[in-house]
Amino acid sequence: MSKGNVVAWITHALILLIILPVVFTCAGHARLASITAGVNNAFAINDNGAVWGWGRNYYGQIGNGAFSEKCGPGSVLIDNVTMITTNGGASYALKSDGTVWAWGYGESGWLGDGGFEDQCVPVQVKNLTNVKAIAAGSQNCYALKNDGTVWAWGDNRDGQCGDGTTMGDGTIGVSQYGRASPVRYRGLEGVEYFITGCDQGVVADKNDGTMWALETNKRVDKITYGTVTDPSAYGFIKICGINWTQEQAHYVALKGDGTVWTWGAYVGRRGAFDKSGLDKAVEESPTRVEGLDHVVDVAAAHLTNYALKEDGTVWGWGRNDAGELGSGYRTVEPYPVLVFKGPTPTGTPTPTPTSTPTPTPAITQPSATPASTPTPAPGFELAAALLAGLAITTLITKLRKTGR
Structure with a gap:
């Protein structure tokens, strides 16, 4: 073997030793990609389509095969999920193949499986394919198909x-008013996407520039979020809101810089039976949540908020009487606490702390965003390894030329 071949062989071996461990590590460890919440439960979706849920589960709305509340994250019996929406009583998942699955309360046909029974495991919504988005109404669900129909x-x-009737598919009780299988929403074509979390409920945005509130079948001229009527003025990229009553309406928003802002009813306020909160009732205008940065997603339940950080951890604060924080205990948390570290490489949820969390800084009025050390983005290690391999290759090549 020539000297040149030996050098080339050593070069390739060094590159493989550096790159391969990083590649296998990145490929074998999925990360949380998004979070969503309903009235008193929440879900986290992995970038490989696995789902974890926690909170109230009286109707089986967690989808873990049981009807008991879950105070900490547990696996949902479904995979290949790209989107989840929930109204607290029932939960809905869109899979990568364009099908929709549901679980939880079924008495009014909420599950769309053709029946009226509660289900604690996901069941497929009947006769529904080629779906690209879903959105839960207060007592039903909407699906947007690739052809722009709802x-x-x-x-x-x-x-x-929206089928032009007030009828259902059942014959007794509330089933008389429930559509147990999907029906087409009449007079609504060319829908591009859904808007949720606003005061108008589920809104369909059409390709002609008009917007329609699906639960009231009325045209919408302006989307509002409580006192915020122009989200772009604040730089918000996502807003989630719960607006059942004016006294309890609250909103959580994410900015492009990774900071989180809230307004409306203060979710960490002291309750009648839980004195662990603060004596604070409302935030009139968007207020930054201190102690939270590098956030990539937010979600809101009834008087509970959640934030997903770049490192794959989920943080929550607010009401917790049904275990909706997923923290393992049931006290109001006025400040964000760690509730989910994310899945382990084997797919098993990492246990969350059950001891009293360390208080985070108090929530203050809007101020300049403090400087902080950025968290490396996913794939950073792989890029670094590739650059290192390239540098080694270049160095050895120069040494070979020098030695000639």
């Missing part, structure tokens, strides 16, 4: 399913 199922006593 389909709905669930409670229809006020015509929420």
Whole structure:
């Protein structure tokens, strides 16, 4: 073997030793990609489509095969999920193949499986394919298909399913008003996407520039979020809101710089039976949540907020009487606490702390964003390894030329 071949062989071996361990590490460890929440439960989705849920589970709305509350994150019996939406009583998942699955409360046809029974494991919504987005209404669900049409199922006593009737598929009780299978929302074509978390409920945005509130079948001229009527003025890239009553309406928003802001009813306020909160009732204008940065997603439940950070951890604060924080205990948390470290490489949820969390800095009025050390983005290690390998190759090549 010539001297040149030996050098080339050593070069390739060094590159493989540096790169391969990093590649296998990155490939074998999935990360949390998004979070969503309903009335008193929440879900986290992995970038490989696995799902974890926690909170109230009386109707089986966690989807873990049980009907008992879950105070800490547990695996949901479904995979290949790209989106989840929930209204607290039932939960809905969109899979990568364009099908929709549901679990939880079923008495009013909320699950869309053709029946009226509660389900604690995911069941497929009937006759629904080629779906690209889903959004839960207060008592039903909407699906947007690739062809721009909208389909709905669930409670229809006020015509929420948009089929031109107030009828259901059942014969007794509330089933008389529930559409147990999807029906097409009439007069609504060319829909591009759904807007959720606003005061107008689920809104369909059409390709002609018009917007329609699906639960009331009325045209919407402006999207509002409580006192915030122009989100772009604040630089918000995502807003989640719960607006059942004016007294309890609250909102959580994410900015492009990774900071989190809240307004409306203060979720960390002291309760009648839980004195662990603060004597604070409302935030009139967007207020930054101190102690949270590098956030990539937010979600809101009823008087509970969540934030997903770049490192894959989930933080929560607010009401917790149903275990909706996922922290393992049931006290109001006025400041963000760690509730989910994310899945382990084997896919098992990492246990969350059950001891009293360390208080974070108090929430203050808007101020300049403090400088902080950025967290390396996913893939940073792989890029560094590739650059190192390139540098070694270049160095050895120069040495070979010098030695000639």
